[in-house]
Amino acid sequence: MSPDHRLHEPVPTPLKVVVVGGAGVGTTTFVRAVSEFAPPSTDRYVTVAPVGDLPAGRATATTTAALEVARVGVGDSHVLYLLGMPAQGRSSMWDELARGAVGAVVLVDPLRIEISFAAVDFVESRDIPFVVAVNGFPGADRFRPADVHDALGLRGDVPVLPTDARVRGSCLATVIRLVEHALDRSVVVRFPPVAR
C-alpha cells in the first residue's frame, strides 16, 4: 500500500479509559486480558506493551512508570485506549491520564480494600466517571457489591460490579458498564464536586 493511499483514510478520534487500583489488584492483568484474545480477523485489533521500561544502555534524563496500553478498535470513527496505571505511578501522570478520559475502572481486592483507597481518591478528585470492579480473587465472592460500596464510601450512583481481570469478556463488560455510566452522567445536570 502506498503512503499516498493511506493519506486519504479517515483518522479516528482517540478515546481513553484509565484502569487504576493498588499494588497487585490486577490492573496489568485487566489491560492485558483485553488484548490477549483479540480475534485478528476483525477490526478489534489490540496492541499491548508497557511504556517506560528502558532497554539497557539507553540513556534518558527521566524515567517513566510503566504504563500498560491496550488499543481496541471500535469502528471507523473512534479508537479506544485502555491505559493501566501502575500502582507506583506518580500523581503527575494520574493528572494527565484523567484529562479528557471517558472514565476509569477502579479495581479492588475486597480482602485488601484499603490498597485501592488512593485510586478512588484520584478519580473522585478529578471528577471523572468511574466504576469499581471487584476482582475475582479467591474469597472475593464473600463480599456483596453493597459492602464494597460502603467500605469505599462511594457516592450512591457509582456502580460496583464483580470482574475477573483474567477474562477478556468480563473486562469488556466492565468497560461497557463504565461507558453506560459515563453516558448517564453526561445527560444529567452536573454540579460541582462537594469540597471534602
Added chain:
Amino acid sequence: MLRSVWSSAIDHAPGSGTVRGVEPPGRGAHEGPRHGVATLPAVAGARVRRGGRALPMESLVTTTARARWGHGLDADPRRIVELAGRPVSLVEIGAALAVPLAVVRGIVGDLVDGGFLEVHAPPGGCPSASVLARLLDGLRVP
C-alpha cells in the same frame, strides 16, 4: 506541577535539540536556504508542543507524503514513521519503542517539524454523549 515534570523531560529529551537524522528532505547544503518553506513545518511543530503544553498522550499521528523520504532517518524516528503508516497514538509509540512519553514527544515534534508526520490532537474536554453512545455501539459489536 505536571507541566514542569513534562517540560523538564522534554528539555532533556533528544527531540529538544536536533535529532540526528531528522532533517527535512531536499534541504541539502547544495540547495541553499529555502525561504518560505521552512515556516510551515515550524508552525506544525508549534502544534505538537502547544506553546509549551505537551500534547495528550492519546493524540494520533499519521505520515505525510514526505514520509517516503524518511529512509535516511535514525532508528527510532524511522520506526515512528513506519508505525504512523496507520494512525498511531503517542502512548502506543512509547510502548512499541519502550521509551518514555517525553522522548516520544520530542522525536515526534522533530518529525512534524521535518514534515514527515501530521498530528491529530483529540478535541479536548470530556467526550460528549453522542461520542459515548457511538463508543458503546462499537464495544457491543460481538
